[in-house]
Amino acid sequence: GAVVSQHPSWVICKSGTSVKIECRSLDFQATTMFWYRQFPKQSLMLMATSNEGSKATYEQGVEKDKFLINHASLTLSTLTVTSAHPEDSSFYICSANARGDGYTFGSGTRLTVV
């Protein structure tokens, strides 16, 4: 089945630094990938839609200069959290749709900003 590989699975960074999260589709091409954020005991909230070769579409309230998305190839999308602060600590998950039914999700990245 379709696999989305997400790295790292967890990261701890200092406040003010930047963190890059990678999301790769391993056995299919993904022209579109989606980035979600999930706070403890809450559901997934869509942050942005990543489009290969073009700019990402951000949801209302998500700062595009803070959460930089790059989708340079059909198999790789990256999310960079710039100048991270403790309130950015969350679980970040990417997903893509391989074959039109269910969406495939990465395993998630637990970001802790100290």
Next chain:
Amino acid sequence: SQKIEQNSEALNIQEGKTATLTCNYTNYSPAYLQWYRQDPGRGPVFLLLIRENEKEKRKERLKVTFDTTLKQSLFHITASQPADSATYLCALALDTGRRALTFGSGTRLQVQP
């Protein structure tokens, strides 16, 4: 505003019983509805998709119904097992294109042995 509600935050049942989870939505006309399982610290895993013109879908011990008049989907796990314990999320897509999903808040199911 558009809302998706899973009206049980948590559900505890005995092993062998049928678990029934509810998903209600307002102000949507979804092309299809999906159910996912999420284990702690992991990404969601796709379980079932049901389209707007389908009333029921089954997969092994899972059954999903979709009532577009009531704006409700029910998700059933029959002969539940402790391994079924997880959070179950319903999700909607507004059209048949490859659009992002909107998720409900989830129901945490605990199956007691």
